[in-house]
Amino acid sequence: xxxxxxxxxxxxxxxxxxxxxxxxxxxxxxxxxxxxxxxxxxxxxxxxxxxxxxxxxxxxxxxxxxxxxxxxxxxxxxxxxxxxxxxxxxxxxxxxxxxxxxxxxxxxxxxxxxxxxxxxxxxxxxxxxxxxxxxxxxxxxxxxxxxxxxxxxxxxxxxxxxxxxxxxxxxxxxxxxxxxxxxxxxxxxxxxxxxxxxxxxxxxxxxxxxxxxxxxxxxxxxxxxxx
Amino acid sequence: xxxxxxxxxxxxxxxxxxxxxxxxxxxxxxxxxxxxxxxxxxxxxxxxxxxxxxxxxxxxxxxxxxxxxxxxxxxxxxxxxxxxxxxxxxxxxxxxxxxxxxxxxxxxxxxxxxxxxxxxxxxxxxxxxxxxxxxxxxxxxxxxxxxxxxxxxxxxxxxxxxxxxxxxxxxxxxxxxxxxxxxxxxxxxxxxxxxxxxxxxxxxxxxxxxxxxxxxxxxxxxxxxxxxxxxxxxxxxxxxxxxxxxxxxxxxxxxxxxxxxxxxxxxxxxxxxxxxxxxxxxxxxxxxxxxxxxxxxxxxxxxxxxxxxxxxxxxxxxxxxxxxxxxxxxxxxxxxxxxxxxxxxxxxxxxxxxxxxxxxxxxxxxxxxxxxxxxxxxxxx
Numbered sequence: 001x002x003x004x005x006x007x008x009x010x011x012x013x014x015x016x017x018x019x020x021x022x023x024x025x026x027x028x029x030x031x032x033x034x035x036x037x038x039x040x041x042x043x044x045x046x047x048x049x050x051x052x053x054x055x056x057x058x059x060x061x062x063x064x065x066x067x068x069x070x071x072x073x074x075x076x077x078x079x080x081x082x083x084x085x086x087x088x089x090x091x092x093x094x095x096x097x098x099x100x101x102x103x104x105x106x107x108x109x110x111x112x113x114x115x116x117x118x119x120x121x122x123x124x125x126x127x128x129x130x131x132x133x134x135x136x137x138x139x140x141x142x143x144x145x146x147x148x149x150x151x152x153x154x155x156x157x158x159x160x161x162x163x164x165x166x167x168x169x170x171x172x173x174x175x176x177x178x179x180x181x182x183x184x185x186x187x188x189x190x191x192x193x194x195x196x197x198x199x200x201x202x203x204x205x206x207x208x209x210x211x212x213x214x215x216x217x218x219x220x221x222x223x224x225x226x227x
Numbered sequence: 228x229x230x231x232x233x234x235x236x237x238x239x240x241x242x243x244x245x246x247x248x249x250x251x252x253x254x255x256x257x258x259x260x261x262x263x264x265x266x267x268x269x270x271x272x273x274x275x276x277x278x279x280x281x282x283x284x285x286x287x288x289x290x291x292x293x294x295x296x297x298x299x300x301x302x303x304x305x306x307x308x309x310x311x312x313x314x315x316x317x318x319x320x321x322x323x324x325x326x327x328x329x330x331x332x333x334x335x336x337x338x339x340x341x342x343x344x345x346x347x348x349x350x351x352x353x354x355x356x357x358x359x360x361x362x363x364x365x366x367x368x369x370x371x372x373x374x375x376x377x378x379x380x381x382x383x384x385x386x387x388x389x390x391x392x393x394x395x396x397x398x399x400x401x402x403x404x405x406x407x408x409x410x411x412x413x414x415x416x417x418x419x420x421x422x423x424x425x426x427x428x429x430x431x432x433x434x435x436x437x438x439x440x441x442x443x444x445x446x447x448x449x450x451x452x453x454x455x456x457x458x459x460x461x462x463x464x465x466x467x468x469x470x471x472x473x474x475x476x477x478x479x480x481x482x483x484x485x486x487x488x489x490x491x492x493x494x495x496x497x498x499x500x501x502x503x504x505x506x507x508x509x510x511x512x513x514x515x516x517x518x519x520x521x522x523x524x525x526x527x528x529x530x531x532x533x534x535x536x537x538x539x540x541x542x543x544x545x546x547x548x549x550x551x552x553x554x555x556x557x558x559x560x561x562x563x564x565x566x567x568x569x570x571x572x573x574x575x576x577x578x579x580x581x582x583x584x585x586x587x588x589x590x591x592x593x594x595x596x597x598x599x600x601x602x603x604x605x606x607x608x
Binding site for chain 2: 176201
């Protein structure tokens with residue numbers, strides 16, 4: 001399996017080359033095009049209950065699709081819904097990533113995806129909701145973001161502060177606390193930042209350069225209100 | 228050698244990538260052997276003795292065992308996640324490490340316990356709120372209704388009242404109107420602290436019905452008056468309807484229909500938003516059905532009102548009984564007021580508990596009223 005990102009930037013697409021018999025899983029609806037040798041199957045990752053819990057809990061789509069080169073080698077084109085960069089990670093079997101619910105685009109069939117419940121404070125205040133995806137295993141993983149993806153590398157005990165709605169994915173070896181952006185509550189909210197996450201290394205944090213919630217609020221002002 | 232390499236831990240250090248170097252950790256009697264992937268490190272393996280290690284818990288959920296050694300550029304941090312590996316470490320670790328290890332483990336347990344308690348509390352509170360809403364809904368509705376000013380109620384009722392009367396044949400004067408006005412006056416005089424000004428209109432229609440709108444607007448159909456054998460029977464129905472108004476049953480239904488959000492809106496004081504909603508349901512006011520408990524309340528308070536007004540309460544009971552008999556043709560009042568003999572029986576029991584009182588007759592003659600309505604005087608059986 002080989003993958004490359006086409007048109008890097010705001011409107012990228014991933015091209016995956018599959019050898020005969022190889023298959024990948026992708027977010028439902030992510031396929032843009034494929035060779036005629038590739039079959040699309042719908043699969044409920046983790047069984048029906050697993051899929052149901054993922055749908056109900058993380059808001060991720062109920063079915064992942066499996067794209068299988070069942071009749072000889074072929075290629076698949078994949079794209080996310082929102083404009084924004086795609087990043088490809090090679091999971092080594094030891095590293096695990098926490099991914100916010102809209103971040104998963106596609107991955108090799110050898111990676112594992114499970115829903116994970118966050119602690120109450122992180123779920124309430126972290127901006128990713130109570131449930132996130134925990135992705136481990138060995139193989140290629142493609143994540144998508146809203147805006148550009150920025151990688152922050154943290155050494156052991158190094159700290160970094162991220163606005164909570166800009167998170168895409170972070171290593172399981174990092175930990176974070178939610179805190180207010182400024183020293184006082186009023187200043188925190190009037191500064192427009194509200195709550196932030198203080199990450200502590202070691203590990204990697206991927207953030208997106210745009211905040212989907214703020215963008216939605218911004219665009220709402222142009223939508224005429226129907227009576 | 229590289230072909231069989233299977234990493235079980237991540238090692239962090241100055242020369243390693245930020246995501247950590249996958250490595251193979253083996254534990255023996257006096258320390259660890261860490262083997263790196265050949266591409267990552269110049270020395271393929273490293274040996275660390277237990278004596279040089281510091282132990283803590285780390286990672287997102289404090290479920291990693293973190294081992295640290297070395298200083299400066301040589302500092303290393305090792306993250307162990309695999310339960311087998313952690314167990315092996317625990318068994319092999321000497322005494323001076325087991326204490327910090329147990330402390331770290333204790334901390335993990337505390338964090339997990341705290342999470343469980345927090346989630347349990349949240350789930351419990353959600354359940355409590357849900358149950359509270361389920362069983363306390365009526366209470367909330369009452370609270371909300373009590374906050375609605377009478378003027379609103381009147382505006383709402385008036386709009387529906389005018390709308391209804393505009394396509395009805397209203398009886399403006401005559402003995403029937405006089406009779407109804409007299410009954411209403413006698414009943415209203417007995418209401419303490421009455422906030423409502425009752426308006427009763429007689430509508431020419433053969434429908435055997437009467438209804439009350441929020442704010443004190445009452446409509447009596449001539450069909451009901453023809454059906455009644457005495458003024459006391461009609462007064463009984465009026466007593467019932469007036470009490471729907473007094474108990475604000477119509478508003479309660481509206482608030483219930485509008486839903487719990489409306490209730491919250493009223494309680495927190497957003498009364499403006501509600502008026503729009505109520506306009507929308509204003510047209511529905513006429514088809515508003517009261518529930519069983521409200522009917523029962525109106526029955527009992529109606530009976531007491533009639534009793535206080537010194538109108539013979541037996542009229543109310545006989546009329547109810549009459550309506551509960553079947554094969555009586557088209558009785559509208561039945562459909563909106565599900566009648567049962569149990570209801571009349573309940574009233575009888577209630578009446579029996581009240582001290583006897585001699586009723587005062589009305590000033591009108593019921594036969595004249597009925598005559599004016601076109602009922603041919605039939606000899607009573």
